[in-house]
Amino acid sequence: MAKSVAFTMNGGDSLYSYSKNSTFQRKAIDAAKELINEAVFERLDTESFSSSAFRVTDLGCSVGPNTFLAVQNIVDALEQKYQSQGHNSQLLELQVFFNDHASNDFNELFRSLPADRRYYATGVPGSFHSRLFPKDFLHFVYSSYALQCLSKVPEEVADINSPAWNKGRIYYSNSEDQVVKAYEAQYAKDMGCLLNARAQEIVCGGLMAFVVPGRPNGVPHTQVLGNKVVELIGSCLMDMANKGVISEEKLDSFNIPLYMASLDEVEAIHRKSENLTQEQPQANVIASTLRSGMEGMFREHFGDEILDEFFDSLRKKLEESSSVLKPLTSISLFANRNTHTEMPRGGGNYYNFTKIRDAIDSVGAKVNVIGVVLECGFPRRSRGTDWFVSVRIIDETHQDPGLSVNIFTDRNECPRILSVGDIIQFQRLMIKRHVDKVNAVFSKKFSTFAIYYGSDARSLSPYHASKTFRERDHDKNFLIDLRRWLKNFHFHEGANYFSSIREMKGGEDFHLVCKIIHIHEGAGNEWMAFVWDGTDAPPANILQNFPAVGTVLRVISQDLENDNLRLLKTGEWVKLVNLLCEVHAGLWRCVLTPFTKLRYTPKEDRLKLERKRLFNERLAQSPENLMQMPFGGFPSPQVTEVDDSDDDHAIFLTLMDVVASSELPARFKCVVRVIAASPWQAADFLFPAGIDRIRLTLEDSAARIHAFLYAEDGVKFFNGQSSVEALEVKRNFLLGVRVNNDGVQDDPRRNPPWVQVWLKSETDQQGNPHYRIFGTKVVAA
Known part of the structure; x- marks a missing residue:
């Protein structure tokens, strides 16, 4: 029966000690440092740990100094994560358990412990x-270049009566298929035992990180560096047997218990561990060293006498074979206990991105994706303590409808997207299905993001990222490719999906393509955007009619913070999805609700160009003097008469032109509606010269102002009529007030007619502008 084998490294600090001959193992640790950092930040669920102490183990630690370097990398990553979460890392108590076989030189290990270590050290033989370890005890399990060691030589290969007897060879790589299968089965059994044992010992949310020498998928065992080296060892021993230095029987009874697994084999073994969730293994190129790790095994089997001759012979053969030796592959494997199972895809790199089309087919998996922000919602508080924001992303594989990413995180950690059309990358999104729709969920516990400028930018660094995000050089290639695709991308939306301002309906949500004219920030979280698309607003209700030439629509926020204003930039066109339309104080306005989203609008967007074209055609088809008159005023209103003797062909202007004019004094010919009067009672409309005045509130599609009637201008306006009854009739007509035969208003709704007026802008004693009606007479009442 084959006995258990202990790979014990040479202790001490002699010429052939492990501490002086482990350079290649150290390179593997260095290569895995970044992966360890990322795994700690992205996968280790420190928030769920109840213990005040954090327990780490290094399996197969040997005698140092490599184990100290590996442990320090883990400690550094842990402290950085605690600091990023707002904790004091100095309060973190770390206990490290150094594990190896009982024959390991633990005395040398503990003599070499770093004096400035920030952890408590314990040795665990076995x-x-x-x-x-006890159940639910460890938080982080680590091993580097140890798991290739089998617990024992497969029994079949040492059995003279077995078809797998490995006569004349010491290893499996160049042996019969039965020998290879025996080694493969022993490796699978050993790894299964190891993973099952750790699954019981590690706490929920804990992390395992293994660096294992192996071979790429599809590469024969005979072409792997580590295997070729062992074959040279066998060749040296065979030479010594032929010389009579060792016996043939001794040689036939010796086999080296190592196995170089492939990526696929590691994945298959790990999938059988029901309590663990794995990441895709990642490969790195590393070489290895021999005498410091194998001398003890050769001494035990062959004795001390042959060691110098044997290793000298091996050195020569390695020099002769150096040109044909191919590098060894190191498999980096990360696993958690009791989290959602993630099946690897395509045997690729864990840090590659999954295309959105493939991500949608990966329900139940965690994926990394990068895409263009097609649509972005505004952050709002969720039912719990988190904040919620939704982002819809696309790439070259899937544009309609794209992938919705629901982000749940702390308020200060919400993605600060500056513009739709920017590029965002996510790591470790969970793909879920809700009813018949697939979406991705961002968890603050393990997901990360980074946001980059869109197609016109050159910077390859993110302008905003989550605290735990770690930038990697190879991300830049994906970013460059996505920007190149975005430059020529045109999103094809249905012609009826987006409406114009003229199609608004009160109390309903609608989608709008518009230009941001102005942003007004008020106190606290109060703010308002003014948007325009070149069309007229519809009537505000059944009897009121507020059409205009290019209505400037007020857009306000509802329970949204001013921080969201960064997404709205004056002068840019945007697409607003799920705006709530309402009439407020007689004016149309739209409300940005928590369900409103901002959609990507490229420079050459078809709908944007269509809005501009319609507006330009409208101006081109109107007589010059009527270009800015609202549609509701055509043909020229006959409610009032204006004096045109001075300027028969004056252009009709909007009230926006009036308030925006810097020329004082100035005259304007406008089509407006009178929506209020002060004083209200007609009995107070008295006009002794220069004494009393009337203030009328005028409105068109663009603005609302107060304009005054002074003395003789007021007398003319009401056509010289001074009786209270006559004034009441004209007042009611101008204001759209409906009264019954008794003179009582019987309908609260009003529909003021459009009237032509002359306005004059002047300044008061304080230098502030005010407006006066002149040269106008009401004739239709």
């Missing part, structure tokens, strides 16, 4: 293929 095989890592079996239980070593």
Whole structure:
């Protein structure tokens, strides 16, 4: 029966000690440092740990100094994560358990402990293929270049009566298929035992990180560096047997218990561990060293006498074969206990991105994606303590409808997207299905994001990222490719999906393509946007009619913070999805609700160009003097008469032209509606010269102002009529007030007619502008 084997590294600090001959193992640790950092930040669920102490183990630690370097990398990553979460890392108590076989030189290990270490050190002797710790005890399990060691030589290969007897060879790589399968089965059994033991010992949310030497998928065992080196060892031993230095029987009974698994084999073994969630293994190129790790095994089997001759012979053969030796592959494997199972896809790099089309087919998996922000909602508080924001992203594989990403995180950690059309990358999104729709969920516990400028930018660094995001060089290639695709991308939306301002209906949500004219920030979280699309607003209700030439629509926020204004930029066209339309104080306005989203609008957007074209055609088809008259005023209103003797062909202007004019004094010919009068009672409309005045509130599609009637201008306005009854009739007509035969208003709704007026802008004693009606007479009442 084959006995258990302990790979014990040479202790001490002699010429052939492990501490002086482990350069290649150290390179593997260095290569894995960034992966360890990312795994700690993205996968280790420190928030769920109840213990005040954090417990780490290094399986197969040997005698140092490599184990100290690896442990320090883990400690550094842990402290950085605690600091990023707002905790004091100095309060973190770390206990490190150094594990190896009982024959390991633990005395040398503890003599070499760093004096400035920030952890408590403990030795744990025993095989890592079996239980070593209590249940739910460890938070982080680590091993580097140890798991290729089998717990024992497969029994079949040492059995002279077995078809797998490995006569004349010490290893499996160049042996019969039965020998290879025996080694493969022993490796699968050992790894299964190791993973099952750790699954019981590690706490929920804890992390395992293994760096294992292996071989790329599809590469024969005979072409792997580590295997070729062992074959050279066998060749040296065979030479010594031929010389009579060792016996043939001794050689036939010796086999090296190592196995170089492929990426696929590691994945298959790990999938059988029901309590663990894995990441895709990642490969790195590394070489290895021999005598410091194998001398003890050769001494035990062959004795001390042959060691110098054997290793000298091996050195020569390695030099002769150096040109044909291919590098070894290191498999980096990360796993958590009791989280959602993530099946690897395509055997690719864990840090590659999944195309959105493939991500949608990966329900139940965690994926990394990068895409263009097609649509962005505004952050709002969720039912719990988190904040919620929704982002819809697209890439070259899937544009309609794209992938919705629902983000749940702290308020200060919400993505600060500056513009739809920017590029965002996510790591570790969970793909879920809700009813018949697939979406992605961002969790603050393990997901990360980074946001980059869109197609016109050159910077390859994110302008905003989550605290735990770690930038990697290879991300830049994906960013460049996506920007190149975005430059020529045109999103094809249905012609009826977006409406214009003239199609608004009160109390309903609608989608709008518009230009941001102005942003007004008020106190607290009060703010208002003024938007325009070149069309007229519809009537505000059944009897009121507020059409205009290019209505400037007020857009206000509802329970949204001023911070969201960064998405709205004056002068830019945007697409607003799910705006709530309402009439407020007689004016149309739209409300940005928590369900409103901003959609990507490229420079050459078809709908934007269509709005501009319609507006330009409207101006071109109107007589010059009527270009800015609202549609509701055509043909020229006959409610009032204006004096045109001075300027028969004056152009009709809007009230926006009036209030925006810097020329004082100035005259304007406008089509407006009278929506209020002060004083209200007609009995107070008295006009002794220069004494009393009337203030009328005028409105068109663009603005609302107060204009005054002074003395003789007021007398003319009401056509010289001074009786209270006559004035009441004209007042009611101008204001759209409906009264019964008794003179009582019987309908609260009003529909003021459009009237032509002359306005004059002047300044008061304080230098403030005010407006006066002149040269106008009411004739239709």
